Amino acid sequence: DAKTTQPNSMESNEEEPVHLPCNHSTISGTDYIHWYRQLPSQGPEYVIHGLTSNVNNRMASLAIAEDRKSSTLILHRATLRDAAVYYCILRDVGSGTYKYIFGTGTRLKVLA
Amino acid sequence: GAVVSQHPSRVICKSGTSVKIECRSLDFQATTMFWYRQFPKKSLMLMATSNEGSKATYEQGVEKDKFLINHASLTLSTLTVTSAHPEDSSFYICSARTSGARTQYFGPGTRLLVL
Numbered sequence: 001d002a003k004t005t006q007p008n009s010m011e012s013n014e015e016e017p018v019h020l021p022c023n024h025s026t027i028s029g030t031d032y033i034h035w036y037r038q039l040p041s042q043g044p045e046y047v048i049h050g051l052t053s054n055v056n057n058r059m060a061s062l063a064i065a066e067d068r069k070s071s072t073l074i075l076h077r078a079t080l081r082d083a084a085v086y087y088c089i090l091r092d093v094g095s096g097t098y099k100y101i102f103g104t105g106t107r108l109k110v111l112a
Numbered sequence: 113g114a115v116v117s118q119h120p121s122r123v124i125c126k127s128g129t130s131v132k133i134e135c136r137s138l139d140f141q142a143t144t145m146f147w148y149r150q151f152p153k154k155s156l157m158l159m160a161t162s163n164e165g166s167k168a169t170y171e172q173g174v175e176k177d178k179f180l181i182n183h184a185s186l187t188l189s190t191l192t193v194t195s196a197h198p199e200d201s202s203f204y205i206c207s208a209r210t211s212g213a214r215t216q217y218f219g220p221g222t223r224l225l226v227l
Binding site for chain 1: 114116118144146148155156157158161203205207209214215216217218219220221223
């Protein structure tokens with residue numbers, strides 16, 4: 001199974017950009033990179049996903065390295081509501097079930 | 113769009129009883145549903161994958177006779193924790209995807225406390 005590695009925790013000041021890194025050195029050519037975030041006592045919330053090109057949506061941007069072995073989730077202006085655990089996930093495409101393998105995630109703390 | 117609900121949101125039961133948790137996709141057809149459990153301060157751990165009309169596929173170490181999963185329709189999957197014990201107390205989360213979709217959508221979770 002492809003696995004991801006993320007820092008356990010990060011801090012950011014409110015209104016500043018946040019770059020959340022993820023390493024996925026064993027990624028296969030067909031693996032999409034997915035990002036979700038989880039607030040306390042809630043289910044994970046979809047943030048963004050991509051394959052090779054950088055992606056933008058209303059929540060965040062996803063920058064994918066040229067060799068695809070790492071990616072960075074960018075929150076352009078962190079707010080207190082962005083405090084959550086952020087998961088970088090690869091699908092287990094090889095199993096044919098498209099299941100997600102969750103890593104430990106990064107706990108983002110946003111300081112007012 | 114892509115809303116997944118779970119019921120109940122929290123449940124307390126006595127040791128030895130069985131508890132059923134429902135997972136519904138409200139605005140799409142979920143050809144595949146997934147069940148996870150999460151302990152405090154830990155990541156999500158996949159328990160099983162179910163395809164509509166088929167038997168669930170359980171992850172290694174998950175007891176299929178204890179955690180019964182039924183995916184009888186394209187909008188509903190159920191997880192039954194049989195003969196629950198205190199160590200089964202956890203946060204149970206389901207997710208769903210439709211055929212051809214690259215992403216899963218997660219339910220809000222069900223907190224189970226077994227006394």
